[in-house]
Amino acid sequence: MKIIAIHISSMVVLLLFLTASSFAEVNYTSSAHGDNGEGVSRGDLQDNYVTGNCAHCHEQHASMDSVTHAANESLLFSATDSDVVIYSTASNFCFQCHSSAGGVENYDYSATFGSLILSGDSAVAVDSSGATQPSSILDAFNATHGHNLSDVYQYAINNPTLFPSFKAGSNSCTVCHDPHVARRNHSDPTDATLSVISLPDEHGDLFGDGDGDGLSSDGDEGSSVSERMSRWAVAPEYVAPFNEADAVDTPDYNTFCLYCHNEAVATTESYPLHFGSVSGYVLPIDWFDIAGDTGDGNQTGTYVVPGDKHGLNIATGNAAIEAPFGDPNDDSNLENDFILSCTNCHEAHGSDNDYMHRRVINGRPLGVIISGVTSALGQHCFPCHEEDSTIRPNGTMKWKDTHHGGPTASNNDNPYSVNDHSGQCDYCHGSSDQQSVDFPIACEECHYHGSYVDEFDKYSPEGIAQGVKYVTPDNSPYRRKTF
Ligand code: HEC
Ligand code: HEC
Ligand code: HEC
Ligand code: HEC
Ligand code: HEC
Ligand code: HEC
Ligand code: HEC
Ligand code: HEC
Incomplete structure (x- = not known):
């Protein structure tokens, strides 16, 4: 279908001389609005115009039923205020219907x-x-x-x-x-x-x-x-x-x-x-850039951060993803090559x-409603990812095995090791007390579009200077994309 350039100056002429069916060039008759059964039809115009007629949106005379709409853009029957952010039926022409x-x-x-x-x-x-x-x-x-x-x-x-x-x-x-x-x-x-x-x-x-x-x-x-x-x-x-x-x-x-x-x-x-x-x-x-790098990233020299793994880039090792992508509880069915x-x-x-x-x-x-920087954000990862079915008292997932490793999928290439850092849980966690509400770490500290981890973490001078929030993985690869 080729674009037909139509200008507002010629519109009145078009409206008067073209019937809906001769407008098939722009596919109007097969469109939702032009459909003569299900298309546009304003109650006050039904006696004069068939369903689908342009006049249900454009008014070819300056006024109809004594109401003047001539000032509206493209002679539409209602105006649009492009500045409002709480919308009402009157604020946008389309919301009229x-x-x-x-x-x-x-x-x-x-x-x-x-x-x-x-x-x-x-x-x-x-x-x-x-x-x-x-x-x-x-x-x-x-x-x-x-x-x-x-x-x-x-x-x-x-x-x-x-x-x-x-x-x-x-x-x-x-x-x-x-x-x-x-x-x-x-x-x-x-x-x-x-x-x-x-x-x-x-x-x-x-x-x-x-x-x-x-x-x-x-x-x-x-x-x-x-x-x-x-x-x-x-x-x-x-x-x-x-x-x-x-x-x-x-x-x-x-x-x-x-x-x-x-x-x-x-x-x-x-x-x-x-x-x-x-x-x-x-x-x-960054959805399509693999930058000569499939997932792990260069482990030496400057890290040219590639695109997202949910995009064209592929997962590191295995991703424990749910059907229809794979099976997190079956080591022979942990996959790593999808684009969403x-x-x-x-x-x-x-x-x-x-x-x-x-x-x-x-x-x-x-x-749940996903709101704010919170580990509840993980609830929207859960439909596709699962390695650890343990849940917190509030019903949200813990995600412990995913990061620490665990029995559910032995092959889960977990990034962190619970025994490192002299058992100091608050090296990563917000508290040393597992019962504290501050203990879980907000997912967005490490996972968002473009996110990655490398050796310049929140404990390194470079990381501190940049304000990064992540912690370098204990297990290789230490440079990887985390989204
Ligand atoms: C569902 C409502 C609707 C219907 C039905 C409709 N239009 Fe439009 N039309 C619009 C809107 C909205 C615009 C303005 C687009 C914009 O915001 O730039 C427009 C713009 C136009 C323009 C101006 C384009 C320009 O460059 O300014 C022409 C000409 C036009 N329509 C012709 C028609 C014709 C002829 C028909 C019937 C075959 C028709 N329209 C049916 C909503 C409609
Ligand atoms: C015509 C340009 C345009 C296209 C196409 C577009 N967006 Fe946006 N998007 C914007 C603009 C402008 C903003 C910033 C305004 C805002 O925050 O709502 C935005 C903001 C967003 C945000 C953050 C805002 C929020 O409310 O969460 C998300 C997420 C988003 N877009 C997703 C999408 C998705 C998914 C698509 C495809 C279905 C898409 N966008 C297509 C222009 C576009
Ligand atoms: C950023 C791009 C974007 C903007 C802006 C946008 N839409 Fe959409 N719209 C989409 C996409 C993508 C779909 C198809 C997917 C879907 O239905 O969610 C869609 C679908 C629709 C549908 C069909 C829904 C269905 O049930 O199939 C309608 C009707 C619609 N839009 C109307 C509007 C109206 C009215 C506005 C302005 C108030 C608007 N859209 C603004 C992107 C957009
Ligand atoms: C005069 C009433 C009216 C106005 C104004 C109107 N629409 Fe519609 N629109 C309809 C009707 C009726 C349908 C068909 C509904 C159906 O199929 O169930 C429709 C269908 C659609 C669809 C097809 C998607 C779908 O599956 O429902 C889109 C997209 C759409 N409108 C977008 C817009 C946009 C964008 C505007 C503003 C520029 C607009 N409409 C203004 C009445 C209107
Ligand atoms: C719609 C399904 C879906 C959702 C929702 C989803 N993911 Fe994924 N995720 C996947 C798939 C599929 C892969 C494998 C990508 C590939 O093959 O490259 C993946 C891969 C990953 C990877 C890379 C794993 C590795 O081994 O390299 C990380 C990290 C990840 N997702 C984190 C998240 C987080 C965090 C969320 C929630 C904010 C989330 N995902 C939501 C489907 C999803
Ligand atoms: C090197 C970083 C790191 C260290 C050190 C670490 N963890 Fe974690 N742990 C994580 C990450 C990342 C998560 C997943 C995010 C979250 O839910 O907090 C996690 C999750 C957990 C969870 C599930 C969170 C929840 O909701 O309760 C538990 C339990 C846990 N770790 C226990 C421990 C214990 C006990 C220690 C100390 C012996 C420890 N971790 C040390 C990185 C670490
Ligand atoms: C301290 C940083 C950190 C935090 C906080 C964190 N993660 Fe991760 N997460 C990682 C790293 C690093 C990976 C390993 C990425 C990879 O597989 O290459 C990972 C991997 C994942 C994966 C992919 C597992 C797979 O199958 O490969 C998911 C899903 C995930 N995290 C979800 C979460 C959720 C949900 C939260 C919040 C409850 C969270 N993460 C908090 C660092 C973190
Ligand atoms: C696996 C689920 C998932 C997929 C697929 C996904 N997003 Fe997102 N998106 C998220 C999450 C989680 C956030 C919030 C964290 C963040 O800001 O990146 C987000 C945030 C955004 C934002 C706001 C970014 C900002 O700076 O605040 C935009 C825009 C957006 N997404 C657009 C897209 C577009 C475009 C695509 C497809 C190319 C896409 N998303 C695919 C999960 C996803």
Whole structure:
């Protein structure tokens, strides 16, 4: 599908002389909004315009029913305030319909794409988490942690080369979506041709639909599968987590999210700071760089830190990961060569968990809200990692065998040794008393995007100067990525 450049000046003409069906060039008729059964339809216009007609969003006269909307961007029936961060039906044009008041229901990734009960070619989405599930896009953005639409607006408007069709007054949802072509993916979550997303520099084209028409940056030129996670079919392989669509039916969210997140992005939100993070920015995500280094890192000379092991880089030795990746309790099935998708862990719009973490990961409801710098953060590692089933009184996992070694998986290449450091537990732990609430160490001291350990730890002059929080492993390799 080729992009048709349309300018606001010609829009009135287009609206008057083009019927919806002659607009098939931009795929409007097969889009969710243009569908003549399920598409756009505002109650007050139903008598005059068929379902799917452009007029349900654009008003070709300066006023309709004596209400003037002419001042709105692109003659839309409602305005968007790109500066607010607590959203209401009136604050964003799209929320006029995509809210419970507006009547269009949508669920989060955890429900629609992450909790599928697959049967044959069709799929039913169920919510199994028991946690609060947003039931509209407005609810998702108003969850505790969401993509800040004002920051998204600023990012797009300040980077015109990356966002060629975004202009002053544009709606921030249209950075990721083109409302003229987005399709009804939730009607069959295992059919990626029903994509809802467009890359910002390929507005007018769907990303993930696999039509092989790639224009510039999306890498799908001539191939039906390369916009999908199936582009990683050989090691490191993408394996769909439990109850999710197969790789071949899942858009390549890595390419999509990294369109913005391969560089630092300014944010007005505040996040828990860890080593290397900077207030006012979310850090670049290094997902594809193996830098001539598969996991362990150079053990001598300067450590050129490679990309994340959850990305293209591979695990060190073995990773004790749950099915469908492996089996943490079977030494012959500890694997180390997978690539994940951003949406395996994150929601795209928002969630009550820190960092928009999903409520349901790898088919398992987390059971708690992930918030703050805390060892409870491990609850979102648990759906995929387990070596140690011991739990704390509050019900969260201890993760002792993972780090100290233990009986469950003899082959677990644990980094630390409990007998080193003269038995001084507080060399690493926050207290020497195991009963103290300060005893467990917060996971984020060592695990986050980009994290690693090397010999310059929190006891070395170099580490102290940099403010690192990690401790060098007792067991080799001492330089390794920890995410
Ligand atoms: C779901 C609501 C919706 C429907 C239905 C819709 N549009 Fe749009 N349209 C938008 C939005 C939102 C924008 C503004 C995009 C932005 O923020 O930059 C827009 C922008 C436009 C523009 C201006 C592009 C520019 O460069 O400024 C034209 C022309 C247009 N639409 C034509 C149409 C036509 C023709 C139809 C029917 C075939 C249609 N639209 C149906 C929401 C809609
Ligand atoms: C940062 C990119 C991004 C922004 C900004 C964004 N979305 Fe999305 N949206 C996505 C992705 C990715 C998906 C597909 C995965 C999913 O449904 O969670 C999606 C899915 C959707 C869906 C379909 C959900 C379903 O049930 O299939 C709707 C509707 C939607 N978005 C509307 C919106 C609206 C309205 C806004 C603005 C208020 C918006 N989006 C802003 C990335 C974005
Ligand atoms: C006039 C009402 C209306 C407005 C305004 C509107 N939408 Fe929609 N939207 C709908 C309807 C109706 C559907 C189809 C719902 C369904 O299939 O269950 C839909 C579907 C979608 C989908 C398809 C995904 C899916 O599976 O549900 C996306 C993406 C989407 N809208 C994004 C947007 C964005 C972005 C905007 C603002 C630029 C917007 N919509 C504005 C009514 C609207
Ligand atoms: C969606 C599943 C999933 C989730 C959630 C997950 N991981 Fe992983 N993790 C994996 C997979 C799969 C690998 C193996 C990667 C590879 O093969 O390169 C891995 C590898 C690792 C490794 C490298 C192990 C080694 O031996 O080199 C570390 C460290 C790790 N994960 C930590 C975490 C932490 C900490 C969390 C929670 C904040 C977490 N993971 C959440 C799936 C997951
Ligand atoms: C295994 C689960 C997992 C996967 C897969 C994953 N993330 Fe994350 N993400 C996390 C965790 C845990 C954090 C919080 C710690 C941190 O800031 O790195 C986080 C934080 C972030 C942040 C905030 C960073 C900051 O500076 O505060 C961004 C942006 C992000 N992730 C984007 C991505 C993108 C883009 C992808 C895909 C290329 C991705 N994530 C894949 C678990 C994951
Ligand atoms: C159009 C650019 C763009 C795209 C595409 C994009 N993001 Fe973001 N993202 C941003 C901006 C801007 C921020 C900073 C504003 C904020 O903190 O919400 C951000 C912040 C984040 C954060 C930290 C904020 C939080 O609330 O936890 C995470 C995590 C994140 N993005 C994940 C993703 C994932 C996953 C995808 C793909 C589904 C994605 N992003 C796609 C622009 C983008
Ligand atoms: C070289 C670093 C290091 C030393 C020394 C160390 N530990 Fe740990 N230990 C860890 C790490 C890392 C974890 C995993 C993070 C966490 O849960 O605290 C851990 C976890 C644990 C846990 C589970 C945490 C919990 O929730 O209660 C226990 C119990 C534990 N260690 C006992 C000990 C004891 C007893 C000693 C002293 C004899 C000791 N450790 C010394 C690194 C160390
Ligand atoms: C003092 C630093 C430190 C802290 C704190 C820490 N870890 Fe680790 N963790 C490591 C190192 C080092 C590795 C080894 C990475 C590797 O396998 O190459 C590791 C490995 C892991 C792995 C991968 C195990 C595998 O199968 O290879 C998981 C999962 C994990 N940690 C989870 C956690 C969780 C959850 C917490 C918080 C409760 C935590 N860690 C706290 C340093 C730490």
